[in-house]
Amino acid sequence: MYDAVVLGSGVVGLSIALEVQSRGIKVAVVARDLAEDSDSFGFASPWAGCNWFSFANGLSDPASDWDRITYKKLEKIAKExxxxxxxxPCWNVYDRPKGLDEELWYKDIVTDYKDLTGSSQNPLPGNKKYCNYFKTWILHAPNYTKYLGEKARSLGIPVIRYRLSSIDEAYNMNSIGKVNLVINATGLGSKALIGVEDDKVYPARGQTVLVKAPWVKECIFHVEGFFANKDGEDETQKAPPQAAYMIPRPGPEGHVVLGGHYRVGDWATNADLVEAERILKDCYNLCPMLAGPDGKSWKDIEVVAHNVGLRPAREGGARMELEERQIGQNGNSTHIAPGSIKNSLGRKVAVVHAYGVGGAGFQNSLGLAEKVSDLAVGYLKSDKSNQAKL
Incomplete structure (x- = not known):
């Protein structure tokens, strides 16, 4: 019935499913949490900021290509x-001059890039000394995720709610039928999914404050060292990095997302009100207009909600690769394997892994989907050729 199954219906999984479908591959999506579950802590997508602000470490980082492709493709979505x-507009302010090795790799990709250090722009946001300015994309995270789910269904892609205990189950589900290719976009789920069990996966807790400030139309970032892990030190032993950013949300509500917070290894999903106060104060210092034309302090900012999400991060960066395997190779005993697995033990299959992007899911989703689809198409063509020979 289907050529492949995508596991996960966050922004990465749904973007992959749509891209794969556009290549002529019949695909189904299976996930525990679905795109419309915008209040679920089971996946990160509904809680993101979110905008395009690359974290890639230069052009040698594969994520730079994913980000570059996504930046270009978002143009079409914005028109529609x-x-x-x-x-x-986006203002990226910082406290110290950047060296040549720290120059933004994407300055020739984004629109209207300018180095405003020493310019007549006075004062810079937060009275910072240095600034890079460019135009970037903002997305309405929960609504965009829902849009992807609705688009998938409209194209005939089934989005099935089901909680898999092992990756092997996905190759022969009753509702889908036999497939030889699975695309694993389970995010944090890859830490516990039997057959994957990636110990490098960890949560990077994020917390934001959603506020109403319809007069704020620009992004401001002060995130120096926000994601740094210098000299190989254990991130879990560090004090949480301090950062501040504000991202307006598209739509008529006039909402702005304030952050930032990055706490490694923390699974807590309740809001930390001390941290929320710190975020409000720091963002007010960057942009007093958050409190409105008549606001006197950060206490005048109109708070709508406190949100917490767990970024699906991974030591060493995201995993994006094709793995050829056999069902049952991870030790599924015939005595304990579910029937769907037991009947397929030893069958040669493949999985394309696409997880561990951390907080970069929206900004590299369309580029990652393109690269994953290249691997998927290549494998399926090879698999069909081998089947024909048999």
Whole structure:
């Protein structure tokens, strides 16, 4: 019935499913949490900021290519759905001059890039001394995720709620039938999914404050060292990095997302109100207009909600690769394997892994989907050729 199954219906999984379908591959999506579950802590997508602000470590980082492709492709989405995606000014301010080795790799990709250090722009946000300016994309995270789910269904891609205990189950589900290719976009689920069990996967807790400030139309970032892990030190032993950013949300609500917070290895999903106060104060210092034309302090900012999400991060960066395997190779005993697995033990199959992107899911989703689809198409062509020979 189907050529492949995508596991996961966050922004990465759904973007992959749509891209794979566009290549002529019949695909189904299976996930514990679905795109419409915008209040679920089971996946990170509904809780993201979110905008395009690359974390890639230069052009040698594969993520730079994913980000570059996504930046270009978001143009089409913005034209079709300006309520979900808009291009706005972005001010990236910092306290010390950047060396040549720290120059933004994407300055020739984004629109209207300028180094405003020493410019007549006075004062810079937060009275910082240095600034890079460019125009970037903002997305309405929960609504964009829902849009991807709705688009998938409209194209005939089934999105099935089901909690898999092992990756082997996905190759022969009753509702889908036999497939030889699975695309694993389970995010944090890859830490515990039998057959994957990647110990390098960890949560990077994020917390934001959603506020109402319809007069704020620009992004401001002060995130120096926000994701740093210098000299090989254990991130879990460090004090949480301090950062501040503000991202307006597309749509008529006039909402702005304030952050930032990055705490490694923390699974807590309740809001930390001390941290929320710190975020409000730091963002007010960057942009007093958050409190409105008549606001006197950070206490005048209109808070809508406190949100917490767990970024699906991975030591060493995201995993994006094709793995050829056999069902049952991870030690599924015939005595304890579910029937769907027991009847297929030893069958040669493959999985394309696409997880561990951390907080970069939206900004590299379309590029990652393109690269994953290249691997999927290549494998399926090879697999069909081998089947024909048999």
């Amino acid at each position: 759905r300006p309520d979900l995606c808009l291009k706005v």
